[in-house]
Amino acid sequence: MPSLHGKVYLIGAGPGAADLITVRGARILAQADVVLYDALITPEMLQLCSQAVQISVGKRSGQRSAAQDDINHQILSCAAQYKTVVRLKGGDPMLFGRADEELNALEAANIDYEIVPGITTALAAAASTRQPLTKRGIARSVALFTSSTAPGEKADTRIPECDTLVQYMGGKEAMLTAQRMLSNGFPDDLPVVVIENCSRSDEQQQFLNLAKLALGIETRNGPVLVMMGEAMRLRPNKK
Template identity: 35%
Template sequence: MSARTMTARTDSRPGRVWFVGAGPGSWDLLTIRAAACLRTADLVVHDALVPPWLRDAIAPTAELVPVERETADGDPGEATGRLLVQLAASGRTIVRLKGGDPAVFARLAEEIQPLRDAGIAYELVPGVTAALAAAAAAAAPLTSRATASSLTLVTGHEAGDKPNAVDFRTIASLPGTLAIYMGIEQMDRWSTALLEAGKPAETPVTIVSRCSWPDQRIITSTLARCAVDAAAAGLRPPAIAIVGAAAGSMQRTGPLAGRRVLVTRPAGQGEDLATAIRGSGGEAICVPVVRLDAPDSWQPLDDAIGAAGAYDWIVFSSVNGVRGFVARLRAAGRDARWLGTARIAAIGSATRRELDSVGLACDLVPDEFRSEGLAAAFADLPAGGRFLLVRADRGRDVLPTRLAAAGHHVVDVAAYTNRSLDSLDAATLEAVDAAGIDWITVTSPSIAAAAARLFGDRMRRWRIASISPVTTAALTSFGLQPAAEAQVATVSGLVAAMATVDGPR
């Protein structure tokens, strides 16, 4: 049992509950362990502080149960705890997904108590809490050997019946930094209390609104003026105020400095692109427009894996195809040895790296990272070859058509499906509008179709970066003309294309 796993009794374990921290909001601040929990959960209980794009990282087979922060049925934390007991009674694995870190101002104690009473095992998976994320976003050090040897976390909202409210006089005397969670709504009250307790009026205050969301905003003020300045700026919750730490300048350099770039890949799939954008000085804002689901049936892929050793070539058209194939291979109790003498081809360098990471040696990567490149690479093979193509359920027919025309036997199976999101909620669109987007990246025809539908005329105001000619063709079919197209269909090629258009900065 993990050191962080607890239970009140050991004679009854109907299920297990994982309290998982979702971080401040951006999916690239989700921890690896948290993402793993979401992929294996049977049921996910989430609240409003978890943004919709993060929920897309949840396993498609998991049931989603939203809970309200306020309820007429007594304490909302205890009500949620009772709900978790009922859900765990079925023996399923439950993830309680909470914004930030589940142990920091998240009503964890109230939700845990019913589980303890029922003898249900639970575990805590920490997340990036708001104070740390906000300090990083503002480049504001929380501690300093010279001026801040302590950090105090305080909530701006107090429970109405709490017998011992925050003692601001004691807090004001501490020689350190104060991070106030949920700080906007009661800013006038707590700033006045700190001033009356003797905190200097010129004490710096950094306020981070909607940290890591597309419409994140950061302002700096003083203790005397913070309430007025926050109201004038129209800052929206959730927000955190850091008292005693001034925001740094954090000047970004590089060809994309000052540019805000919208990353539209599925949740958990855009880390490499976001990292490359930041490495070039830009700001990556992640709003997925498609999600990855299991195919309608695993049977065709399972049958193909069962006969894998009979193929001459197994061809992967994406990273996700590799992941789906390997997951089903392992689920059948098999490994790379089962593939026998079959050779392996990957459509591009990223797919090859994924194969390498799971221990499958790649024999061929075409010079041109698309179906036409693969078809050209196989053009000189004698007829009669046996090919297994592993890809999405809705892919282009270029490769299977050309292979079949050349006299090869082709089996085409789906390892996953791309599904466009039905809609983006009003809060997400409002956040995107407020962010001031400069570029939107489009990395597949399916993302092109989803982005055109979900963002509408916004796409005509933003510059569009396309990863390949195939993606560009999909965009133009919707009347959208990319401002940049990658010379090589890779993340680095896409970033380089945007940098070329923007010019030296």
Template identity: 40%
Template sequence: MSTFNPSIAPARLNAFPIFAKVEGRVVVIVGDGDEALAKTRLMAQSSAELRVISAAPEAELADWAEANGVAIVRQAYEPALLTDAALVFAATGELDRDAAVVADARSLKIAVNAVDRPELCDFFTPALVNRAPVAVAIGTEGAGPVLAQMIRARIDQMLSPQLGVLAQLAASYRDAVEKLLPKGVARRRFWKEFFTGETARNVDAGDLSSARRTASRLLRERGAVPGHVALVGAGPGAEDLLTLRAHRLLMEADVIVHDALVPEAVIAMGRRDAERIAAGKRKGCHSKTQSEINALLVELGHAGKRVVRLKSGDPLVFGRAGEEMAALRDAGISYEVVPGVTAAFAAAADFELPLTLRGVSSSMVFTTGHDLKGATLPDWARLAIDGATVAVYMGRSIAAEVAERLIAAGLSPDTAVAVVENASLKSKRLFHGTLADLPSLQERTDLTGPVMTIIGDAVAGANFDRSTALYRALAFQEEISR
């Protein structure tokens, strides 16, 4: 058995990454089945002329080649078929055949790759993130192809699908930038704003005419950077529920203004050198008023900052985004909204609970428990009685009043209820019961995290295997307290 003894010295690459020019040149793939198909698909992302050599191609290879206009030379392999190739792939799946192709290619001084045989390779094919003309290649020198694919998937998520279009647009401005902007700070500032600011956002939205206008304006203004605010949904808590767009914006932000309920793990997904400002606003502990937050966003925007206003859940669901958008509009500062996974959806997923259920519930109500504190029953209460699923945000402290008012309005005390503390997180706790049991939630002093309550007949379709009955949980807590 070999031993692994890593050196403390800096590692050196045994295979140095390069990009080979293949436009209009022949790339040969020798093989009949899956290995040949995989390499043909990979090289089809390039502008090379592909030549597959196979006397008896398997059906999937033959069908794919026909559908994609790739030529298959249907004859037995012979060295003369490699003569004009720029690169060769030995993809037969048989060691002796692959070794023969490798020997022939080397005799012709052509670089060759033998699939899954690193000891026979002159070069390795990377895991590829393709945003042509931008490409990111990940290689492991054949040591860990699965690892390379895992890294590729993570990088793929980070990069906008429209990055290639943005790069092509940048190429069209390169000469003008070199003529009009001096080298150094001004030119770097222009390109940073070009690739991360309004021009990039217009390209992402598919609006190329607006992208050209904003790029031209940026050039006329010599790279002056306008401020921009993104109202971003941080989701219910778990960092891997953050959207790809939200993650990209966090990586580009100069300033992150975050709510108190946003976990540190989500905030940490932003740029390390980004300024972080806690905006607070949880019950009994308001570090900033809403008007102060509005003024802060306007001030940062006027200062030319790229700001992420990071809100728990979704910005447009009980997030006061309307007030912040109005302030930004009035101040003439550009902004965008990035949706997040709202707590009701995360809680339903934790319970495997169908929020709508055919023949049972076809509508939903999102509300806060405080809607039931007034003298008049809100309009949505009638929907609950008619079968809608009701998701109650921030309702633990008035759970008894919620239950009392809904029962008085006509909702059955036996209506199913699901309660989740810390939805989506490892620390989540699940409870179930009926509307009549809901007042016990108000007495649960051990519930310190955000609580989501879902009420309705559709709740009966949830999975209760990992939840505790509300009345049992209360009895246990009372026994502990005694």
């Protein structure tokens, strides 16, 4: 008996640049009937699915948690109306993408789905700044973390025990992380790289140290990623 619902694809759009989405992701976007997209999806990315109904379900840090329930409801509603439904997420759906809530909703409704991975911003930022996250003899472990929490939840102040630390949704949270790191004995001159709007035309890079990060950073209104550790120390010949 044929399904009464369409199929839902959770697709990672990558860090921002339209040509950094995977070939599979772009192919499915071009076939989509409806696309529910995040706030960080660029207009250039949406041109890849110009044939589809496009629904903004953008949600930025600090907004009420009920917004996710609304998104879940819209996904299920679209699956009842359309054959090919895309939930388009910045970066990779399975990393800080709140995919768990959406997968639970799809599974509870017995709706078929597929996950298409995307390039997470940490990897794109390392490539853009030409700073490897790992270096032989210097850094052999990497932690991807965020201090952001849902409204009403206690902030997670733990510092991961890894050679290279990559903080998503950096901004003010990265400043507080740096302050905690200094109080825990991390060196003042620990190298730090801040990247905003990674892979986009308005990308901004800052190279500083932990002591300066602890004083705060100036950013615009784009997504901020902060990379910390000896692996971020500039090579002698880097310009």
